[in-house]
Amino acid sequence: MEIFKKNDKLSFVIHRNYHLLPVLNRFGIKLGIKDKTVDDICREMKISTGFFLAIINTYNNEEYFPREELLTFSPLEITHYLKKTHQYYFLVVIPRLDDLLEKLIASNTSDFKGLKMVDVFYKKYKEELTQHINYEEERVFPYVINLIKNKKIDPRYTIRSFETEHSNVDEKLNDLKNLIIKYLTPDYDENICNDFLITLSLFEKDLEDHARIEDKILMPITIEIENKEGR
Amino acid sequence: MNRKIFIIHSSEIVRKGINAILRIYFNTEIVMLEKKEELKGFCELTGQEIIIIYENTADSTNTNFFQLQGNNQVKWIAFLNDHEEPAQALPFCKFYITTKTQASQLQKMVSRCWDKTRRHPKTSDSEELTTREKDVLKLVALGHSNKVIAEKLFISIHTVISHRKNITEKTGIKSISGLTVYAILNNLIDTETINPEDLI
Structure with a gap:
């Protein structure tokens, strides 16, 4: 390594x-x-x-x-990085996936139904991912930032109460890849399909890394700070 | 899946040395043992990814490993002491280290062991769903709960869960909406009568 x-x-x-x-x-x-x-x-x-x-x-x-x-990093630095990552997903990756899928559907020659289903599934996935990210942006990160800046603890929560499941969202992304790789009738432009799958796979890797940073770095540091502040 | 690394060596210096090298890079529980026999205490483990780095000496019998091997994904790395004839290695052991092995090589080896146990979806011989599995899948796709499916098919909830597990293993698809798409693509549900977009 x-x-x-x-x-x-x-x-x-x-x-x-x-x-x-x-x-x-x-x-x-x-x-x-x-x-x-x-x-x-x-x-x-x-x-x-x-x-x-x-x-x-x-x-x-x-x-x-x-x-x-691990414990020397500033949670502010980490949340800043994570937010930048979210921006990259929304401004770059997802629009690129949207665009590729649209082109893929347009390139379809016969089995419209299959790709249509994949499209519905993709939209559902996107919706869930957006919800998940918004939750982090609106609830989790502000909690961490407030904890650091004001040393104030909201008695109603600890960081553990925000622990969210990444796995459902990850599952869907993997399903999406499998549906295309294994089950969709290949009557579409394969170069566009390759681009779509490659973009999707890179996105998957990026999301895994993102989740690792949240779970293995941000979470333990925040818990440490909470403990210091007497939780 | 939980992961564990066992370091089994009679020399404390070697054990602690390997432990120090691995701890820098792996966030995994590491257990240090002096003798292979002490593994007996861990034979209850199940469903874990385990790497065992062991001193390859001829002294011991290997019989007590088989339970561990059977219930977990186990990879072996043999440690060969210098100037010693290696004992016959375990048949499933592919990696060897000696005192000359570089730290980075050992880390690579462990990474490769993890990679092999991870991520590769099981490829069972027959991917084709059985008729019963298709029945269950149809009802899953239509949005029914395990309880309702069990009632409709006159089987126990336990059996429904077991079918669902097999369906996911065979198709590689985990989410309910993903399975619904699968069912539609394979014409298992009639999309003439139902609007598929409502299901996904």
Whole structure:
């Protein structure tokens, strides 16, 4: 397993895993990075290097778990990153999926019913995902931010009461892939279908990573803070 | 699924060394044991993903592993001591390490073991649903609860649940609305009389 370090050149990181590109963008990093190291860039952008490394390494390796650094990260930094990720989903990924599916349906030659069903299912999935994300944005993150900024604890909740199930949403995404890969009659433009499936698979990976950051980093830190504040 | 790593070695330095290497990268429970026999205490485990890193010596019998092997997904990594003839390895062991193994190699090995136990959907030989499974699927797609399905088909709820588990394993589809789409695509429900969009 490869672990990126602060003295690695950022260009090396991208060559190793180009799927990290959107992750870098979430931190406001743009290309044209010359031979700057991870640390150089983070200093320039005023990002905590440790946090940045933890994020790209958890993205790169599912099993990576920065136990030591875990409690040094600021929950504000984490929620900021998670919100940026949500924005990326709504502004980039979902519109791209919408567009590809629309094109896929338009390319269909006969079995309109099958693709129509897939479309209905996709819309249902999107609706659930949106609800889930809105819940985090409107309830969970504000709770965490309030806890940090005001050291105030809303006696009605702890972070555990917000623990939400990611699994239902993940399940549907996987079902969507399986329906297309295994059961849909392939009378459509296959290049468009490939693009759709590839985008969907990358999205799935990104969502898994996102859930890992919430469950394994944000959640334990918040619990720690709650404990300190006497919960 | 729960994961566990067992490190079995007679040398405390080796045990703790391997533990230190793995703890940096894996958020998994690690159990250190001195002798293989101590695994007996864990033979009750079921449904876990387990990696056992063990000192490959000829001294012990392997009989007590089989229960563990049968009820869990177990991967083995053998530790070969230097200047020692390796004992005959367990037949299911594919990985070996020695004192010369680099930390990163060991981490890779463990990652590969996890990868193999994960994610790969079971591919049973026959993916075709049985007639009874199709009956159950139809009713699931129409939005009925397990209780109603059991009553309609004159079977127990337990049997309904078992059918549903098999349907999901065979089709690779878990959500109810996903199964509904599957049923429509396979013409198991008549979409002439029902508006499919109401079901999904």
